[in-house]
Amino acid sequence: MTVVGMFLGSAKSRLLPASVPFRFFVAAAVLHVVLWVAVLFAAGDFTRFRGGVGPSLAAVHLLTLGVLTMTAIGAAVQLLPVATARPLVAVWPIKAVFWLLVPGAIALIVGMYATHVGLMIAGAVASTVGLLLFAGLFVDNLRRAGSMPVVRAYGWGAFVSLVLLVALGLALSLDAEIGFLADHAGVALAHMILGSFGFMGMLALGFSHVLIPMFALSNAPKARMAQGGFAVAAATVMLGVTGALLGETMLLTAACVLGVVAASLHLRLMRVALATGMRKRLGLSFLLVRISWVLLALTPLVGLAALQGWAGPDGPTLFGLVSLGGWLLTFLLGILQRIVPFLTSMHVTRSTGGPPLLSELGASAPLTVHAVCHVVAITGLVTAIVLDSAVTAALAALVGLAGALAFATFIASILKTLASAQTRA
Amino acid sequence: MFTNRISQTLHDEHRATIALMERLERAIIRRLAISPGDPEAGRLLRDLVLAIDTDTMRHFDFEETQLFTLLESVGDHLIGDHLTEEHTVMRPLGEKLAALARAAESGGFDPARWEEFRRVGAEFVQRMVVHVQKEEMALLPLVNETMDSETEMRLYEAYAGNG
Numbered sequence: 001m002t003v004v005g006m007f008l009g010s011a012k013s014r015l016l017p018a019s020v021p022f023r024f025f026v027a028a029a030v031l032h033v034v035l036w037v038a039v040l041f042a043a044g045d046f047t048r049f050r051g052g053v054g055p056s057l058a059a060v061h062l063l064t065l066g067v068l069t070m071t072a073i074g075a076a077v078q079l080l081p082v083a084t085a086r087p088l089v090a091v092w093p094i095k096a097v098f099w100l101l102v103p104g105a106i107a108l109i110v111g112m113y114a115t116h117v118g119l120m121i122a123g124a125v126a127s128t129v130g131l132l133l134f135a136g137l138f139v140d141n142l143r144r145a146g147s148m149p150v151v152r153a154y155g156w157g158a159f160v161s162l163v164l165l166v167a168l169g170l171a172l173s174l175d176a177e178i179g180f181l182a183d184h185a186g187v188a189l190a191h192m193i194l195g196s197f198g199f200m201g202m203l204a205l206g207f208s209h210v211l212i213p214m215f216a217l218s219n220a221p222k223a224r225m226a227q228g229g230f231a232v233a234a235a236t237v238m239l240g241v242t243g244a245l246l247g248e249t250m251l252l253t254a255a256c257v258l259g260v261v262a263a264s265l266h267l268r269l270m271r272v273a274l275a276t277g278m279r280k281r282l283g284l285s286f287l288l289v290r291i292s293w294v295l296l297a298l299t300p301l302v303g304l305a306a307l308q309g310w311a312g313p314d315g316p317t318l319f320g321l322v323s324l325g326g327w328l329l330t331f332l333l334g335i336l337q338r339i340v341p342f343l344t345s346m347h348v349t350r351s352t353g354g355p356p357l358l359s360e361l362g363a364s365a366p367l368t369v370h371a372v373c374h375v376v377a378i379t380g381l382v383t384a385i386v387l388d389s390a391v392t393a394a395l396a397a398l399v400g401l402a403g404a405l406a407f408a409t410f411i412a413s414i415l416k417t418l419a420s421a422q423t424r425a
Numbered sequence: 426m427f428t429n430r431i432s433q434t435l436h437d438e439h440r441a442t443i444a445l446m447e448r449l450e451r452a453i454i455r456r457l458a459i460s461p462g463d464p465e466a467g468r469l470l471r472d473l474v475l476a477i478d479t480d481t482m483r484h485f486d487f488e489e490t491q492l493f494t495l496l497e498s499v500g501d502h503l504i505g506d507h508l509t510e511e512h513t514v515m516r517p518l519g520e521k522l523a524a525l526a527r528a529a530e531s532g533g534f535d536p537a538r539w540e541e542f543r544r545v546g547a548e549f550v551q552r553m554v555v556h557v558q559k560e561e562m563a564l565l566p567l568v569n570e571t572m573d574s575e576t577e578m579r580l581y582e583a584y585a586g587n588g
Contacts, residue, residue, distance in 0.1 A: 214558065214562060215558075217443065217557065217558055217561055219426060278439065278440050278443040278444070278557070278561075279443055279447075279554065279558075280447060281447050281450060281451075357551050357552065358551060359547075359551060
């Protein structure tokens, strides 16, 4: 039985109080707004960003630690116990994760923006503790799970990546103070690969195996091909991280080539799921998901072009944008606007009786505004990097900000529904 | 896809229902009323009336009287309770939609009736899609995994014979 089945069956006991996942979604929506403000302020050096403390690094972490991680944790703490049919060991640690991670992320990001090493280290330590606590909850659930082997395999991949990611992140923060790393840039690249493709990527690919068939009303992807897809994706991350830590361009190139295979396998599985699904009209959220898949396919190609110098001097910046802002952010925002009403419907009783209509739970117009703005903003940032134009980057950031405000309006309308409804918490 | 013939039959009916819901969805997006004189619109109205009056109601009745009671007898009543609650909301909606479609087949839509058809249709589509989603992901796999062959044969003959 899959996600919906678990929700309907004995899963009411595994349905967390609405406030638990939604605090992460609200944090993600707020940080999404702040992200675009940060991009606006960083427009001057964003197009040539190669790492190093400053506004651009702060903007990157607003995206990764802020929007992507908050969304992923909010979704994972609710979806994983349902998918694995094993409840989380307790609810309070998730709340503790939130209260460690939010102030930690804010301190880290402000420290990066203001080049304040003490704040950065304090933020990194708090974020590390929060993320490790989440990792502990996550792995405890995976360890006890018996179903959905492919989803669990991706979960294990995400867990290992998360542990390595936070370890390297903490080391990078401390290195800014005491300078003990021999190759700061290499470790930073490994940290980026672990974050984008290891932790977030594995979660995105893994949960796609249940969420996409659920929405498209199709069968789960074929097990053998899905297992093959996981093996190639995991090998890609391992090669990429090893290549970054050893400074071996050959290994990084091999990771990009393998990444093409991994992306192709995943997209083929998803294409079959959509083609065989009963539901063809999947709405605006799936437009974003489809766009994210195009960018997933482009990511290893842009990485390869950046490595070989075919993408010009700003190839590495373009690679970061296409993978983080293009693929992952677009995908998560598309999925988030789909699962938030679904989760809300599980907590709300209609005043006139019967289950609520999903369309009654949140405003739809802001999502249209967001989708248009998001696509224009990402396209604008790509153009800004290619043309090395700070003005274009600033304009793109303004459009992105309008989109983020629209998305926050949608989340606010959902919260209003939740607050006014009888909850099952 | 399903080895159990009950699950497979209900799955086939779900596929046909979703296809019909998508046709209805495309029609009610328009602000201007569809005309029963238009071959495609006329076919949609006819198919709606037929599907709701016979297939949908028969499908709901079979699930409630046979499948949910069977699941309840083995201690699993949550799925049946939840899906029955959705049937209870969808039945009057479906009847209203079928009545509007039937009336439009002969007399067409005036603006007020078209608005009502759009409103009822939109709610019916939304509820049906979510309902089918739940049955496909929860009910049919459960029936497929747990029903013995003797019960399968008895219920299949009862359902197919009633078709």
